[in-house]
Amino acid sequence: MTASRTPLLAINGLHVTVEGKQILNGLTLQVRAGEVHAIMGPNGSGKSTLAHVLAGRPGYQITAGTVSYEGRDLLALAPEERARQGVFLGFQYPVEIPGVNNVYLLKAAVNAVRKQRGLPEVDAFEFLGLVRDKMKLMHIEDSFLSRGVNEGFSGGEKKRNEVLQMLVLEPRLAILDETDSGLDIDALKVVAAGVNSQRSPERACVLVTHYQRLLEYVVPDIVHVLVRGRIARSGDRTLALELERRGYDWVSGEAA
């Protein structure tokens, strides 16, 4: 009930620079529990920067603004803390970690969350069962279990792996950075099914995407257009369609 009043995520006037270059320029955004937001925008508009800043990646200077998550200062938390509190970033370019088993990483991640919540480590057998179920949903083969993290994965496999991790970790706030890019239509549907399966009144999702195609399968509550580091326009689902028709120049022109 209070969930609808206090936003899960509240970004206020966020200014971010990277190596002296201004990237985010007074970005304001509120996401309530239960909502799915889409953030669209041209290349280089700052979408990944926003996602990284929310997840706590070092190397970004926050020069002004605030971010609160569950009513607390998100920016004061270390990245691993944020993850344990339920913030999940699905990477645009998931990195390979050779020799580190996928399941091993996943289990370490789950146990990190459980430790935070004062729970004992997950039972290895139960855990494997859970992971196998989610793998089925994501159309990931069994051999995945014994492979290295993203090691030799195709682009599509990497993206599905990100969604799998999200499904296993059950975050409160999932930020998916272009999880749809480079996917064929079948893979896109699988990813969408994964995202839809975890929609709930308790949880929220921010979909960063370049194309409106994903939004046909994951229907967002609100669509934002990010231009030159700030939200240039927000609207409902039809905004995405209009953008597709008229192109980003339409909004960029207005914002300029």
Next chain:
Amino acid sequence: MSGNARQLETLIARGYQHGFVTEIDADTVAPGLDEDVVRLISRKKQEPAFLTEWRLKALRHWLTMREPHWAHVKFAPIDYQSISYYSAPKARKDGPKSLDEVDPKLLETYEKLGVPLHERARLAGVAVDAVFDSVSVATTFKERLAAAGVVFCPFSEAVRTHPQLLEQYLGSVVPYTDNFFATLNSAVFSDGSFVYVPKGVRCPMELSTYFRINAMNTGQFERTLIIADVGSYVSYLEGCSAPQRDENQLHAAVVELIALDDAYIKYSTVQNWYPGDAHGVGGIYNFVTKRGECRGRRAHISWTQVETGSAITWKYPSCVLRGEGSIGEFYSVATVNHYQQADTGTKMIHIGPDTRSTIISKGISAGHGQNTYRGLVKMLPSAHGARNFTQCDSLLMGGQCGAHTFPYVEVKNPSATVEHEASTSKISEDQLFYCLARGITEEDAVNMIVSGFCKSVFKELPMEFAVEAQALLAVSLEGAVG
């Protein structure tokens, strides 16, 4: 970017956890080395004349040699006359017959080292021959081994019980003239392990020795000899650690392996000698000669080593592949942090036809550490169709350490093939952040990534050793990365 690097650098610096000294009355010979000292050692051990003579020949040869300095390591001159060459815990009458008779303080030491003698023996089915300074104090599981016909005992015991095997095999792989440190060892070696596995016997358990240097100013010179007779199999584990002291200590061991037709020897080491402090003060000089000979057809010798300790490591476990179709393997993880230096690698000498060798070397450098891989692959004219595959990977943490690779190849037979792959990498910011964003701490992330890097070596270790190796790696790299 450098935010991560800085955090990483502040991460480490948990101290060496095995640095304590056991107070026990020791029977120590005054420092210095001459023929009288060698004779004294030999007499104390009631050795047969051939062995005394062999030691003396080694000493005389050693006196003509000079300390080698070709390795990529730096150290102050060692005064060999200031070292005491024999130290034994004072014998209680005839020595312990069972664990109950062993000095409880000694057992406590093992306890602290994480070698719970009883437990390891009981739970893991490992027979432990614990070498304390120079004398073996406890041997377990002797009976089960005896039933299989396997001989596993302190070297000094083998001198009395199996002199003919010793006379036949001692120095047959590493002759007393071999190199400065091996020759010194041949003259003054104190104790070590002896293993003989008879024809067709699969050794019923893993054999393990835990060495420990304790007394001040003593060098440790063990000598290990393992003979695997036709069609036999043995897996041997060696673990090491030493107390923390400000002065450097010399460790010059020799290990000889002999594998006859169809025999398989698997030799695993987890080396955690005291590495010195964060400023490079103290630590063990680990100058060790390890060599195995595949003397028979289809013989197989496999070395696996995880080197995390020592101020200086100078060590090249090697294989002489004499028998037709014999196989040599070397799997190595060498870690240097702070001011540690490692110059390690292997020699694969292919003599027989269709011999094969595999070398996998993983070097990890952190702090101001210097890590060198030095390897020789030699294909002699008789090595028709012989093959070698070598892979050397280096992982750097921080900008002040170094990794060096010296692969030497000599091919004298045109039908032999040699393949070499090498890589150098760093733990990337992307990899670290990926783990952090999954709730994993930086320290755990680093350990995870490093373990991943070492995986192809760790999987060669027996299970419980692999766990120990991983833990040691984590400790030795605390506070590294960048």
